[in-house]
Structure formats: structure tokens, C-alpha cells
Amino acid sequence: MKNNVFWVIAALCILSSGIQAQVQSGDSLYALRLDLGYSYNKTYSHHFNADIGAFVPINRHFELQADVRLSSANFYTAAAQLRPKFPLKVGELYIETRAAYRAIVRNNIQEATGGLSLGYRMQYINVQIGCGMRVFGPYGMKYHSSDRFILEPFIVLYRVEAFVRPQTSRWNIAMAIGNIDNWQMERMWQPIFMLGGRFDADRHWRVYLSSECKPTGMFHLNAAFYAADLRAGVEYRF
């Protein structure tokens, strides 16, 4: 019975790009992951995504993460994060440097975003705040025309995440709110709500599920549902 309850909870709760609960016993491992997802938003309507990612623990103080997303809505994203980290007596401080490039082919627009944030993580909480900037513009700009890149020079990046179990647990569930996930750095006033979870089948294999909900108009004080994202994936660690 206990077993059934666990599987029901695991299936229902599943996960989000939030789920940081990556930890294994012992040192970090290299990881490769693949997930497939369904998304809906009021602009693109229904679409599907395939995500590929890699995690590289460079040494005790640096880690690198790379992600690629291919979407049936005809946009493509590549993102990288370099994370220097500083273990403290309680928890760990880290600095996250992010860069992302998005080709929105459907709209003939390309976008590059960079960000720098400071984070602090403990067994049950992860908090991150920083800033970034974004440039976007049309492909194939015609010079001597009105074409140009638009610069959004200051994006506040934030993320607060809570876990239901310690990081060393075999399974975990996390809830998060923020304007960043692995593929996007949204505008400050467009928070994303995330729920996710993972289960380690053994030392090498992990399965995870994630979900995101993005409302719009919260700071118009006229909130409405805008987008949902569901993903399921596997990760191999070695």
C-alpha cells in the first residue's frame, strides 16, 4: 500500500525545471538528460518540445550546465550556465552566470540573453537573485533601414525554491517561483510557478517530471493564465 501511495504521489507531483534536487551520495557526477514535453500558451497554442541537457562538474568549485530545446512551435533555444560555488558551514553560496540564445524562427526574430545571479542553497531551500540583459531583433537586418536590435538592459532575475525532502533523498519534490528556468529569462514581472520531482532508480539512472505555469498580467493586477509546460525525462549519470 505504501508503495502504491508513493507512486501515486510521484506521478501526480512531477516536476519542474526547478527541481534542483540533483544530489547523489558522494561527489558530483557527469550527467546527460533527455526529456520530452508538451506546452501550451495563448500565443503559440499547443506544441511539443524536446530537450537535451548536460551537466559537467568541472571541479569542487565549478560546475557547468548546457541545455538545448527544440520546439514544434518553431523556436529553438541553446543555454549554458557556469556556476562557481562556495561551500559554507551551513549551505552553499554560488554565483550563476547564464547565457542563452533563442531563434524564434516562426517570428523571424533572434534573442540573446545573459545574466549573473547570486544564490544560496540549503537542504530545503534554494534562493537566487541577480540581473541580466536581453537583445533581440529580426534576422537579416537591413542596414540603412529602421531595422535594429532592441536592448532591454536590466532584467531582475529571481528564483525561490523549496524542497520537501533533503537533497540526499532518493526522491524529492520541489516547488519554485521565479522568472528563470533552464531555457528562459523572462521579464521581471512575468513570474513562472514551477512544480517538479525526481526519482533515482539507481546510481546511474534518474527519472524526472516537471511542470510550469506562467500567468500574465499579475502586475497589471489583472492576472490570467497564459502558459503551461509539462515535461518527463530521464538522466544518466556517470
Next chain:
Amino acid sequence: MPQTCGREWNTDSKAMKHSISFLLFCSPLLFLLTACDPETTNLDVAGMFSGSSPRADKRFEDSQAYNTQHGIDTLSAQAECYRVYVCTDTHVDTSRRNYLAFLTDFHADEDAPLAIHLGDLINAQKHWQFFVETWQIAPRPAGKRDTMMVTLGNHDIYFGQWTEFKQYFHTSSYWFVVQTPSGAHDFYLVFDSAEGVLGEKQLAWLRSTLRWAKGQPFRHRIVCTHTHLFMQDYSQGHTSNYPLEETYELLDLFASNDIELYLSGHDHCREVTSLQGCTYIVVDALEDPAEDPAYLVATISDRITYDFVSVTR
């Protein structure tokens, strides 16, 4: 998935205490946010979690029902070159001095058949009558015939006020044409962005209407709404705009359908940006306590030019 992937990080029993402290700190803030009395505040704080007026698709349906019954407006300009007065964010409540100055200037201009209000007509609830009366009391030369078109801002639908807006203005998404003596036609489309997203139905309508308009021999194509597209500064601090996906979709729509001018407000701070043949203008706020209240006068002839006019001049 995770951003904080990697090795186990240090912890001890204090971690849980810190987590609980954090939640306890946040709870009073949430309480304060949700406890505001709607009778005494201008802000519909509960709207942060769920807007109190019907959402975009329903408002669009209501607007289309009126449009179907009422038909399309065709306004007549008395000359080939005419002027359009554009204001936004009047936030009329107990004071309407700047808005009245705008209307007085507009009515006095013989070559201006049209004014457009880009939303946030009122500041809070119970001020619709005061806003409408201002139009009636503004001095107008005898024989001057003019029209003002309006659309919704986010303040206009706080506290469920879509009902009142409909009662006075009937529709928030529509298009109309201004015809000149020689038969030139200028196309104006007004849409509802009061909640920072168009909604599926209105976006589909926008796509098809702009595509249709591109195929017509209009002299100019102009789009008007409340919400601005870019965040090139944080002039108003907390003003949100569209999600990125919607921003890019709209940019592409305007570029591919030969829209020349996108007029918006919401940011309370003037901004002019050109991209792919379209000029995106954020018009200054005209509310009474604004630092430098101004409106825009567009001169429409074979080309479009514009000036900002300060009401404190």
C-alpha cells in the same frame, strides 16, 4: 532540469529553521497584499492572483457582438492632411485638469476629426461618470464634429468594471477607417491588452484582420492599444507588459502586415522605437499628478509625422 545540480551541499538542523523563518517572514507580506479594502484603495490587489473582470476572450466576444450589430465606423476628414490627438493614462478620479486641457485643445483644432485614448481612462472605481462628463463640459466651437475612440487599460477593469466600460463605450477591440476628401482611406485598429495578453480569440482576429487590411489599398495602417511592447527602461518600475512570446508574435505581425505606427501607453514615460518599418510609440501619461504630462498629435497626410505636446507649456 536543475540549476543547482551537483554535489551535496552542507547542511545541519538549522537549515529547516531557516526555511521556516523564511516562510514566516513571507506570510505577513502576503496577508498585507490581500487584505486591502477595495473601497479604500485604487489598486485591485486581488487581481494579482485573479482578475475581477471577465478575461480577454470573453471581453473580445462581448466587443465583437457589439461590432457585428453596430458595423464599422467610417470617419470623414475635411482635408487630405488631418490631425489625430492621442492621449493615455489620464487616470481620472477626483481631478481631471490635464484631460480637460487635452479635450479643449482637441476640440479647438478644426483639422482634427479624431482623438484616441489608449486606456487607463479612470484610476479606480466609481469615476466613469466623472470621466464621461469631462467630454461633455470641454469647450467646443459651434459646428465642430469630432470623435474620440477609446480602449481599455488595466485600471479600467479593476473591481469588475468591464460592465461599466461596456455601458459607456461598448467595445474594446475594433477597427475603423478615416476617409479623406480625395477618397484616401486610413486604417486604424484598436485592441484590448488590459491584462498583458490578447487571448487566443483576439489574437486570431488580429492576425486575420491585419492580413485582410494589408490586401486593401489603405494609405496608412495604424494600431492602438494600452500595453507597451518593450522594456527598454524601468521608468515606471512595476509596469509589466507582454510575455516574450506574445511580444515577438506581435512584432512579426506588425512587420509582415505593413503596420506603420503602434501607439501605446501604460508605461507613463515617452518612448519612440523604430523596427522593421513600424514606429512604436509610448505616449506620456496625462494624469494630473504626472511630472510632465503630455499628449501626442499625429499629422496624417501622405506620410505620418507627430509631435508631443506638453499640457504644462
